[in-house]
Amino acid sequence: xxxxxxxxxxxxxxxxxxxxxxxxxxxxxxxxxxxxxxxxxxxxxxxxxxxxxxxxxxxxxxxxxxxxxxxxxxxxxxxxxxxxxxxxxxxxxxxxxxxxxxxxxxxxxxxxxxxxx
Amino acid sequence: xxxxxxxxxxxxxxxxxxxxxxxxxxxxxxxxxxxxxxxxxxxxxxxxxxxxxxxxxxxxxxxxxxxxxxxxxxxxxxxxxxxxxxxxxxxxxxxxxxxxxxxxxxxxxx
Numbered sequence: 001x002x003x004x005x006x007x008x009x010x011x012x013x014x015x016x017x018x019x020x021x022x023x024x025x026x027x028x029x030x031x032x033x034x035x036x037x038x039x040x041x042x043x044x045x046x047x048x049x050x051x052x053x054x055x056x057x058x059x060x061x062x063x064x065x066x067x068x069x070x071x072x073x074x075x076x077x078x079x080x081x082x083x084x085x086x087x088x089x090x091x092x093x094x095x096x097x098x099x100x101x102x103x104x105x106x107x108x109x110x111x112x113x114x115x116x117x
Numbered sequence: 118x119x120x121x122x123x124x125x126x127x128x129x130x131x132x133x134x135x136x137x138x139x140x141x142x143x144x145x146x147x148x149x150x151x152x153x154x155x156x157x158x159x160x161x162x163x164x165x166x167x168x169x170x171x172x173x174x175x176x177x178x179x180x181x182x183x184x185x186x187x188x189x190x191x192x193x194x195x196x197x198x199x200x201x202x203x204x205x206x207x208x209x210x211x212x213x214x215x216x217x218x219x220x221x222x223x224x225x226x227x
Contacts, residue, residue: 035217043205050213056214088157092160097212105150105162106152107162108161
């Protein structure tokens, strides 16, 4: 199984709502990533987890809260978002260096398109 | 902050022609990767070249890397309509920190 599954595919929320984006992979990867992508722009790194521990936080506002409950799951909790947070949120996973056959390749899900009203 | 800058930003060519995209980056790297993204979809890994490699091939793709100039190029030969997509280079200035360039939007004309 070489898939990264993201749910929901689309999400519309108000600025006072609390919602979550979910990401799941069963490839045995121990690094998982959240990227944010605005239209016609490159993906911007938000968070990286390595072995279920937060490894990189790219100074993301606290209204975005990541969680890695186990090696297969990655969540992004959303609270009090702003309209400018509307974007495609992409999850990715990769093997960690030190894992067998480390390639450095990122495997992406199809993304969750978020609209904040 | 962006590590890579691709040029051109957009490229339109006839089907069957070759497409060349360039990427420049700022800091030292371990690897450089190229990804493709169809409109509104996830990114798909195309090829990875390590900092000690100069050229790599995969099917119709040819990637070169010049670490002295901090630049890479992606050549797609014999382009097809299905190659229409955005192409991004990605570098790893720090461990696990994979940063994408601005991308090239490639349009293959029938």
